[in-house]
Amino acid sequence: MTAMDEQQQRRRRLAAWRGSHRVLARRSTDGTVAEGLAALAAGVGAGSSTGAGSGFVHDPDDAVDVYGGGVVADLERRVAGLLGTEAAAFFPTGTMAQQVALRCWAGRTGNATVALHPLAHPELHEEGSLGAVSGLRTVHLTSAARMPSAEEVRDHPEPFGTLMLELPLRDAGFVLPTWDELEAVVAAARERDAVVHLDGARLWECEPHFGQGLQEIAALADSVYVSFYKSLDGLSGAVLAGPDVLVEEARVWRHRYGGQLFQQYPAALSALIGLEKELPRLPSYVAHAKVVAGAMAEGFAAAGVPWFRVHPEPPHTHQFQVWLPYDAEVLDEASLRQAEETGVTLFRRWGAGAAGAAGLPPGVSVTEVTVAGAGLGWSAEDVREAVGVFVGLLE
Numbered sequence: 553m554t555a556m557d558e559q560q561q562r563r564r565r566l567a568a569w570r571g572s573h574r575v576l577a578r579r580s581t582d583g584t585v586a587e588g589l590a591a592l593a594a595g596v597g598a599g600s601s602t603g604a605g606s607g608f609v610h611d612p613d614d615a616v617d618v619y620g621g622g623v624v625a626d627l628e629r630r631v632a633g634l635l636g637t638e639a640a641a642f643f644p645t646g647t648m649a650q651q652v653a654l655r656c657w658a659g660r661t662g663n664a665t666v667a668l669h670p671l672a673h674p675e676l677h678e679e680g681s682l683g684a685v686s687g688l689r690t691v692h693l694t695s696a697a698r699m700p701s702a703e704e705v706r707d708h709p710e711p712f713g714t715l716m717l718e719l720p721l722r723d724a725g726f727v728l729p730t731w732d733e734l735e736a737v738v739a740a741a742r743e744r745d746a747v748v749h750l751d752g753a754r755l756w757e758c759e760p761h762f763g764q765g766l767q768e769i770a771a772l773a774d775s776v777y778v779s780f781y782k783s784l785d786g787l788s789g790a791v792l793a794g795p796d797v798l799v800e801e802a803r804v805w806r807h808r809y810g811g812q813l814f815q816q817y818p819a820a821l822s823a824l825i826g827l828e829k830e831l832p833r834l835p836s837y838v839a840h841a842k843v844v845a846g847a848m849a850e851g852f853a854a855a856g857v858p859w860f861r862v863h864p865e866p867p868h869t870h871q872f873q874v875w876l877p878y879d880a881e882v883l884d885e886a887s888l889r890q891a892e893e894t895g896v897t898l899f900r901r902w903g904a905g906a907a908g909a910a911g912l913p914p915g916v917s918v919t920e921v922t923v924a925g926a927g928l929g930w931s932a933e934d935v936r937e938a939v940g941v942f943v944g945l946l947e
Contacts (some may be wrong), residue, residue, distance in 0.1 A: 565900075568891035574934075575897040576844065576927035580785050588787075592818060595825035609824045616817050623820045630827060631791045635776060636767030639799035642820065644811050646753055646790035647678055649777045652805040653792050654714055655686045657747050657775070660798075663713030665689045667705070671697065671723040672716065673751060697724035702736035706743065715741040718751040719758055719769075720869050723905075726754070726920075728868040731762045738772045748772065753779040753790075756831055757869040760838045774798075780819070783834060783870075784826025785924075789819040833925060837870035840930075841923040845872050847932035848921075851939025870923045873905075878946065880904060880917040886945040887919075890938070898938045 569575065569582050580588060596612050610623050617624045624642050632640040643649035650673075658664040666682065668674065670692045674682050682688040693700035693708050699717060717737070720726040729737070741748050750773040752758075759765060770776045775794035780786030792802050806812055845862045852860040861875040876883060883902040891897040905918035912918065 565888060568888050569897050569900070571895065572891050572897040573895045574926075574930070574938075576930065577922040577924035578926045580787070592787075592822055592825070595829070596821055609828050610821060616815055617820065619812055619814060620816075623817045623824070627820045627823050628791065630824065631778065632793055634766055634827070635770040635778070635793045637770060637776070637793040638796045640791045640793040641799050641802050641806060642816065643790045643792060643806060644788065644813055644816065644819070646777055646779050647674075647681060648806070648809050648811050649790045649792040649802075650674065650716075650749070650751060651681060651686045652802045652809060652811075653749055653775050653777060653794075653798075654682065654688055654716065655805060656798055656801050657714045657749065658686075658688055661713035661745075661747060663711055665691055665710070665712040666714045666716055667691050667693050667700075667708065667712040667746070668716040669693075669700070669718060669721060669724075670695060671721060672718045673722070673753070674716075676723055697721070698727060699729045699733070700737060701733070702740040705737055705740035711744070712746055714749055715746050716749045716751055717773075718753075719755055720871075722754070722871075725863045725873045726867065726869050726871040727864055728758060728761050731764060734762070734772065747774040749774060750776040752776045754783055754869065754871070756783045757834045757838055757871075760835050761868045780823035780826055784823065784830045786822040786826045787819045789816065789823055830924075834870065836928060837923050837925070838867070840928055841870040841872060841921075842866040843932055844921070844923050844927065844930060844935050847935035848874060848939055850932075851936040852943070854936065855940050855943040857943060872921055874899070874919050874921060875905075875912065875916050876902075877913075877916050882946065883917050883919070886942055889945050890942050894941060896938050896941070898935075898942050 566582060596609055610626055614622055616622065628640040628642055632638065654666050664687060666688050668690055675690065682690060691708065691710065691712055693704045699721060705715065720728045738748050750770070755766070755769065755776065755778050758769060762769060770793065775792060775798055777790055777792050779790045781788050792799065845865055845867050849862045849865060859877050863873045863875060880902040887899040887902070899919045899921070902917045902919045905912045
C-alpha cells in the first residue's frame with residue numbers, strides 16, 4: 553500500500569469510527585484539533601473532588617509552566633500522592649522515563665543488566681533503545697507469555713541489577729499475575745539484591761485484578777512509571793515515581809535526554825483531567841470488559857466460527873485480545889464495513905500480533921479490544937448481535 557493509499561484508508565477509518573453511534577471506547581485521537589482544544593478547556597473548568605482548588609481541576613488563571621512548575625508540579629505531587637512515593641517527575645514520553653529510570657538504577661547498583669520479558673515494550677517497540685542510547689544490556693527470564701515466576705527469577709544463571717515488570721504485559725494479551733505471584737517475584741529479586749522497576753503504563757486499571765490499591769502495588773517496587781494517554785485519555789506524557797534521591801537524579805538525566813520542555817501545560821492539564829474523570833471509572837470498565845469478552849466468545853460460537861480465541865478470558869483489565877484465523881486485511885475491511893453500514897464499531901485495527909505472544913498460531917490475526925465509558929451501555933445481547941453481523945461480513 554502506498555503512502556497515499558494509507559492516508560486515504562486512515563481517513564476512511566476515522567470517518568467510520570467518528571460516525572458510529574455505538575462503540576466500545578471513544579478515543580481523543582478520533583477527534584479534530586478544535587474538538588480536542590474545546591475538551592481540554594471544558595475539562596479544566598470541571599469541578600474537582602481532589603482539592604485542586606477553586607472548584608477546578610487546576611486553576612485556569614494560574615501562570616503557564618516554564619520548564620516545569622505550576623500545573624506540571626501540581627501533577628507530579630498528585631501522582632506521588634496516589635502512588636505513595638516520595639517524589640515524581642513528569643516526562644514527555646514513557647520511553648524516556650523508563651530509559652532514565654533503568655539508567656539511574658544501573659549506576660546505583662553497579663550492574664547495567666536489566667531482566668525483563670521479551671514481549672516488554674522496550675524490547676518490541678523502542679528500536680533497541682536501552683542498549684543504543686543508555687548502554688544497558690537486557691536478559692530474558694522466560695519466553696512464556698506471562699510474567700516470570702519466582703523460580704525463574706531465582707534460578708537465572710547470571711546477575712542483573714534491575715528486574716523490570718510490565719503490568720499488565722500488553723503484547724501477551726494485557727495479562728497480569730496473581731497478587732501472591734507478584735509478591736513472590738519481587739521477593740525473589742530482592743534475594744538477588746536486584747531493584748524492581750514497574751512498567752506501569754497501564755497500572756491504573758490493575759487494582760481490581762490484584763484486589764489492592766495503587767499505593768500497595770507501587771510499594772512493592774523501587775520505582776514505577778505511569779502513562780497518561782493510554783487508560784486516562786490524556787494528550788501525552790508520563791511520570792516516573794520513586795524515592796527522592798532517584799527522582800532528583802532522574803530530573804538531571806531528563807534534561808540531558810532532551811526532556812526538559814519549555815511548556816507542557818496542555819499535556820499536564822489533560823493528565824489531571826484524566827485522573828479526575830477516568831481514574832474513578834476504571835473499575836467499572838474492568839468489570840464490564842468481562843461481560844463484553846464473554847459475550848464475544850458466545851457470539852463467535854453461535855455464528856459457527858470454526859476457531860477463535862478471546863484472550864485472556866476473563867480479561868484481567870479493561871483490555872483484551874481477540875484472535876481469528878483470517879488475514880488482517882480481510883478483518884480490517886469487515887470491521888470498517890460494519891462501522892460504515894451499521895454505525896457500530898466493534899473492532900478497530902487487526903494485525904499479526906507480536907512474535908511468540910501467548911502461543912499465537914501462524915495465520916492468525918489479532919485485535920485489541922478496549923472497553924471504556926462508551927462501552928458501558930452495551931448489553932451482552934448487543935455484543936452477541938454485533939459479533940454475528942461482523943462474522944456475516946466475512947463470508
